[in-house]
Amino acid sequence: MEVLQKLEILADAAKYDVSCSSSGSNRKNTKGGIGNAHRSGICHSWSEDGRCISLLKILFTNECIYNCAYCVNRSSNDVPRASFTPEEVAELTINFYKRNYIEGLFLSAAVVKSPDYTMELLLRTAKLLRHHHQFNGYIHMKAIPGADPKLIYQAGQLVDRMSVNIELPSSNGLKLLAPQKKKESIIKPMGFIANQIIQKVEERKLYKNAGKFVPGGQSTQLIVGATADHDLSILRLTEGLYNQFGLKRVYYSAYVPVSQDERLPTLAAPPLLREHRLYQADWLLRFYGFTSKELLQEHQPNFDTTLDPKCDWALRNMQLFPVEINKAPYEMLLRIPGIGVKSAKRIAAARRFHSLSYDNLKKMGVVLKRAKHFITCGGKYYGEVGFKENLIRQALVLQEPKGKTSGIEEGQQLSMFTH
Amino acid sequence: MIHYIYDGSFEGLLTAIYEAYYRKEKPEKIIAKADLQESFLVTYIHIATEEEKADKVYSAIREKISSRALKNVFYLFLSEDMEAATYIYNYIKLGFSIGGKIDQYHTHDIVQHVHKISHKVGKEAHRLLGLVRFQKLQGDIYYAFIEPDHNVTALLAPHFSKRMASENWIIHDGRRNIAALYNKTCWIIKEGDLQGELLLDEEELAYQEMWQSYFKSIAIKNRKNPKLQRSYMPKRYWRHLIELKNKT
Numbered sequence: 001m002e003v004l005q006k007l008e009i010l011a012d013a014a015k016y017d018v019s020c021s022s023s024g025s026n027r028k029n030t031k032g033g034i035g036n037a038h039r040s041g042i043c044h045s046w047s048e049d050g051r052c053i054s055l056l057k058i059l060f061t062n063e064c065i066y067n068c069a070y071c072v073n074r075s076s077n078d079v080p081r082a083s084f085t086p087e088e089v090a091e092l093t094i095n096f097y098k099r100n101y102i103e104g105l106f107l108s109a110a111v112v113k114s115p116d117y118t119m120e121l122l123l124r125t126a127k128l129l130r131h132h133h134q135f136n137g138y139i140h141m142k143a144i145p146g147a148d149p150k151l152i153y154q155a156g157q158l159v160d161r162m163s164v165n166i167e168l169p170s171s172n173g174l175k176l177l178a179p180q181k182k183k184e185s186i187i188k189p190m191g192f193i194a195n196q197i198i199q200k201v202e203e204r205k206l207y208k209n210a211g212k213f214v215p216g217g218q219s220t221q222l223i224v225g226a227t228a229d230h231d232l233s234i235l236r237l238t239e240g241l242y243n244q245f246g247l248k249r250v251y252y253s254a255y256v257p258v259s260q261d262e263r264l265p266t267l268a269a270p271p272l273l274r275e276h277r278l279y280q281a282d283w284l285l286r287f288y289g290f291t292s293k294e295l296l297q298e299h300q301p302n303f304d305t306t307l308d309p310k311c312d313w314a315l316r317n318m319q320l321f322p323v324e325i326n327k328a329p330y331e332m333l334l335r336i337p338g339i340g341v342k343s344a345k346r347i348a349a350a351r352r353f354h355s356l357s358y359d360n361l362k363k364m365g366v367v368l369k370r371a372k373h374f375i376t377c378g379g380k381y382y383g384e385v386g387f388k389e390n391l392i393r394q395a396l397v398l399q400e401p402k403g404k405t406s407g408i409e410e411g412q413q414l415s416m417f418t419h
Numbered sequence: 420m421i422h423y424i425y426d427g428s429f430e431g432l433l434t435a436i437y438e439a440y441y442r443k444e445k446p447e448k449i450i451a452k453a454d455l456q457e458s459f460l461v462t463y464i465h466i467a468t469e470e471e472k473a474d475k476v477y478s479a480i481r482e483k484i485s486s487r488a489l490k491n492v493f494y495l496f497l498s499e500d501m502e503a504a505t506y507i508y509n510y511i512k513l514g515f516s517i518g519g520k521i522d523q524y525h526t527h528d529i530v531q532h533v534h535k536i537s538h539k540v541g542k543e544a545h546r547l548l549g550l551v552r553f554q555k556l557q558g559d560i561y562y563a564f565i566e567p568d569h570n571v572t573a574l575l576a577p578h579f580s581k582r583m584a585s586e587n588w589i590i591h592d593g594r595r596n597i598a599a600l601y602n603k604t605c606w607i608i609k610e611g612d613l614q615g616e617l618l619l620d621e622e623e624l625a626y627q628e629m630w631q632s633y634f635k636s637i638a639i640k641n642r643k644n645p646k647l648q649r650s651y652m653p654k655r656y657w658r659h660l661i662e663l664k665n666k667t
Contacts, residue, residue, distance in 0.1 A: 004629055011636040029584055036582050043651070044549040045662055047638035050647025054549075057637060092629070095622075098561060098586065099553045100579075101630050101661070137582075256641050270641055349523035360526045 001082060003092065009082040013062040013073055014108055016258070017165075017221065018251035022054040022103035022138040024216035025160035035097055035104070035137030037160060037216070042103050055106035055140060056096055060084055060121055064110035068167070068178035070226045072258035073110045083112065086125040094133050104138030104160070105129070115146035123151055126158040138216070145185040149192050153213075156196055161216035161248070164190050166241075169234045173227035176263055193218050194245040217248030224278060225255035225271040226264060232301035235281055235292040242285060252278045277303040284309060287341055288334045306397045311337040314374055315396075318389050321374045322381055326355045337396075338370030358382050369399060420447050424465045425504065427451040429496050432504050433473035435466040436511060449504040476511075484514035487522055494537040497570045506532055543567055544574040550652070551575065551590060552661050554627075555620035561588040562617065564659055572599050576606045589613070627661050634662035 023041030043052040061083035062073045072079065093105045107125060109118050122141055129135040139159040143152045156162055164186055168174050171183040193214060200213035220241065224234065234252075241247045254270035281303065284290040288310070295309050296302070304312045314321060314337045323332055325347060333344040343366045350356060350364060358377045361368060373383040373392045385391040423439060423446040425431035435449050444464065457463070480489045492511065495503045510533045514521045524530045553561035561583065565572070572592045576599040579588060584603070591598040597610050657663040 004625075004632060007629055008632050008636050011633050015637050015639055029581055032585055034583065034585060038548070038578075042545070042549045045634065045660065046648045046651045047634060048645060048648060049639045049642040050644035050651065051638075051642075052651065053634070053637060056633070095626050096630060098583065099555070099626060099630070099661075100549075100551050100563070103549075254642075256639060272642070346525045350525040353524055353526070356526065363528075363531060364525045 003084075003088055006082040006084055006088070007058070007092070009080050010059045010062060010084065011057065013079075013110075014057045014059045014106075016072065016253060016256065017057060017106070017108055018253045019140065019163065019219055019221060019249065020052055020054045020057060020106065021161075021219070021249065022140075024248055025138060027136050027138075027160060027212075027215065029136045030134055033134035033136050034094065035135050037136070037138045038103070041138075044100065044102055054103045055138060056093055056102045056104070057106040058084070058089070058108075060089065060107060060109035060118070060125065061112045062110045063112045065113065066111055066178070066180045068181065069259065069261040069263050070168070070177050070223055070255065074259060077259050086121065086128050089125045090128040090133055090135075093129060093137075094135060097135070097137050102137075104140070106140040108142040109144065111144060111146075115144045116148050116151065119144045119147035119151040119155070123155045123158075126155055130158050140216070143189045143193060145181065145189055147189070149189070152189055152192060153196060156193060156214045157211060159214060161219060162193055162214045163219045163221065164193070166220045166222040166237070168227055169222050169224075169229040169237055170227065173229060177226060177261075190218065190220065190241075190245055190247075194247075197246065218245065219247060219249040219251065221251040221253060223255050224252050224275050225267065230301040231274070231278065231281075231303050232292070232296040232298070234278060235285075235296060238278075238282060239285055239292045250282060252282075273305055274303070277305070277309060281309045289331055290335075306400060307393070308337075310335070311370060311396055315389050315393050318387075322376045322383075322387060323374060324376050324379070325361065326351050326378060336371050336374050338367050338374075343367070370396060420461045422446055422461050422463050423449045424452055424455055424463050425449065426468050427453055428468060429493065430470055430473040431466065431468040432496060432507065433476040434468050435504070436508055437469075437472040437476050438464075438466050439508060446508070447505075448502075449508050450501070451504060454501050480511060480514070483518065484511070484521060485519040488514050488519075491522070491533050491537040494540040495533060497574070498536045498540050499570055500536055503536065506536070540569045540571065540574075543569050544571040546652075546656075547571060547575055548578055550656050550660065551579075552659060553588060554617070555623045557618045557620055559587060559620075561586055563588070563590045565590060565592055566594040566659070567592065570595060570597075572597060573608060575599065576601070576608070580606050631662050 021041055022037070023039065025037040026039045027037040029036040041054060043054050045053040047053055063081045063083060064073045064075050067075045089107065096102045107122055109122060111118050126139060126141060129139065140161040140163065141155055141159045143155070143162050143164045145164060166186055167181065168177060174181055174183055196213050197218065200210060203210035238250045241250055252275050254272050254275040255267065256270045257264065257267055281295055284295065285292065295313055303309055323336055330344060330348050333339060333347055334341065346364055347356065347366065355378055361377065373395065381387065383392065385395045421444050423435045425435040432449065439446050480492060492507050495507050506529060509529045513529055517524065521530060547565060547567060551563045551565060553563045556562050572590055575590055579590065580601055587603060588601045589598055591613060596612060597608055598613060599606050599608050654667065658667045
């Protein structure tokens, strides 16, 4: 089979992997070598679905021994199958890289023959790129659950980022849809990688030449909407992954129906709005100092579809508002709906020169559409509807962009899990 | 009313600022020669570029204000905005009076405007780090053609001189007729037309085809969102992208 055909099949098979990030690593070029990593990452194109293309994202092979119900590459699916050789992947990467199509390689694989056998193939590809081609661009590699930790360790020394996909947010979900995968076999390599990263950071404090281990950090991905798990349990899981395993990112992927199976829900369209809300909440955990407990509770375990999680939180905690923009601590500025990290920093810097008026904020580029209901500037309140929870809620819901709210219905689960 | 006219170079601009400090006639505006539209009511003073004076202003900005301010000044200059030079002059004046904190002064009109333009230039430069497309030519040269809104070639060259250190490459700005040339050791910016026809390396078209087909395969059809695609990657960039040039 021609490389072009393989590329078509194995890019198509990899497209449901969300991550395309090339950030977090600052690997330098070496003498006579090619490539380096850019700390904040670089996007090279955007595909028709609006997702950024930064890395050459392919599967090494889509010939899988597993038959997970949600997966397009399940062994019972009738799709064209192909496998690359390590040489082909390396050649393709180098040639795409030199033309500035990509920032590096994202190499994943279906499990062919056994986890060890698959991991060895991935490892050989990374070795070829790093040693033979002296490639110093970004490599993101999947750690195959169940593979020998020695292989994962060797790969980790070569690549910039590693990820193990959680796939489904609960062990029940795994049991139902991916009975050949166990929670333990996913968590174990994640813990292993997390420990090695910490250990390497310590070693590097002692010896300059201790080498690298996954310098761009670890990430994972889980599918939203293929099982009955609610948002709270997903968010708790996320929080645990950030706090206990020090993950760089958790990615969510709205379930796209790719195979017929009676265990799967019937969806009219992927639950994109739900995915969007989870990302918003994820940001609140990582950059805004929120905890999952604040955002969702047992009695209300799913996100409001009509409002973003921060607005929703603020409306449930009206006693904390309105906040005086000239006095509130930075941490509280971050919690004002509509105010992001950049705006909060600008406010904190600018108010040292003089007290800020509502017009000042406007001119500084602070978005006040939502914020105006929750702040005062020099004691004056600017929300037109009055400081009442229900009135503000109504005003905010009406403001939400049409495209997003009208997507709700198509995104909802139709059968199976509606109680 | 007095306007200073400089030759259009960065050194010329800095010289004009030097003169504005020491001459009695203070300028209302500083304008590049090419942008000049003469008016009867204005007195024009032509400033001759002097490297020594430019150097003095350059280091004064870095030492008395900040290196971030120096970066803003340079980015503003690269914006090629007609009013950039005047804004730079006013920004530096303000900077000399309040020092390194100038960039925290978010409510000040001049600072706001400088940040806005500087950010725009930085954004385009970063965007192009990804969107530059090299084609391999015969004789082992990687060649890219760009037409950026701002004059960012000098911001792209350092990046590729590190990344593609062992290759020969050319980044050609067709809009300004300048090119960054790199010969495996250092890069220079050259003005004027490039000579010769572009002869592609024999493998080039095969890789272009593979990239086009990769681009098609990687999109999820159920999530099609062309509006989002265009907001990240405005259409004016498409005609130089291997993967999209047939769609314009």
